[in-house]
Amino acid sequence: MRENKSQYAVLGLLGMGPMSGYDIKKKFEKIASNFWNASYGQIYPILKRLAGKGLATKSIEKQDGKPDRHIYALTEKGREVLRRWLVEPVARQIGRHEILLKLFFGKQVSLADNIRQVEHFRDLSIVELGNIKVTEEYLKTEKKGNPNLDYQLMTVSYGKHVNSAILNWCNETLSQLRKMADEKGT
Amino acid sequence: MRENKSQYAVLGLLGMGPMSGYDIKKKFEKIASNFWNASYGQIYPILKRLAGKGLATKSIEKQDGKPDRHIYALTEKGREVLRRWLVEPVARQIGRHEILLKLFFGKQVSLADNIRQVEHFRDLSIVELGNIKVTEEYLKTEKKGNPNLDYQLMTVSYGKHVNSAILNWCNETLSQLRKMADEKGT
């Protein structure tokens, strides 16, 4: 087991309690969509592998009218592996920001095109900030008393800080682009 | 040609002037490392494909003592394709933030472990901010008068906004974690 992040993401969720692949997907969407996601095409093979390595155990829960649920639970060995990863310092990551890539080449198109692009990106950030606040409310009300709450709210806080900064950048950049358009028009 | 970002990244750089695969790599490292990167294993096959599709032309520049340079230049068709992509609105992207993934599962390890982790991440952000300022200086002095300068500085500004926000979040999170450690110690 080397550097597979998603494997640890799944391991981490199992660390909070036994659950199915379906649950894992839902959990990511509900409370971690801000900084992580995973598709079924990844989750199910990972669960299989974790069980194969003895890091999780599988049991089947029958339901009537609905498909069986395949519940995975972390083993002690699994928790060990998770802990070892959690304390390992993170490496520098270069996020790929498509908006910056486009703006970087902005000279190839018109100022109006660039303005449209940044305005649209600003709209996305506003929606994102809204989503984050919904997650925050959900955690604070529905998950009160949960021992993971403090940590989960820290990830929410990150989203608020970063998206506010992005919003400020959008506004600054937009006024600069508009100024450039004015000057050119004169 | 569908949704391949790196292909457009290469196309975009060629839009600034003819250059080699080697140049492309260097350029990304020098002025776009803040938001994009690409390995030779990607760049060379992409250049080949672009030439195959008639979006770029290839010519060989001999040098003495050094290997030949394979220079690619954008064709009109290539510029068309680039422009079409540039004006297309960006989609929502979910960045994967390993630090948040680890912190999210913070309950599985000690407060001291989490503090160490965030401190280390803060150090990375400080280095990052430094790199961004170096890029800014480089652009402002060495690239004065370059028609792409304004746009390139906007991407630098993004980095400054976001990394400052991250730094603030680190400090807030660290004081919260330390408070939690104090309370537990009492």
Added chain:
DNA sequence: TAGAGCATGTAATAGGTTACATGATTAG
């Protein structure tokens, strides 16, 4: 004389998305 820089490329592998396949129940 060892290592870094110049310069191009391929092959193996890992990581990830999307489409496909199945099938019942429930809400609008």
Added chain:
DNA sequence: CTAATCATGTAACCTATTACATGCTCTA
């Protein structure tokens, strides 16, 4: 009656990293 939700999984495909292969020159 149609779409969504529940639920699991595989296969094909695309994207990206790393290792490998080559070989000259310049600097410490």
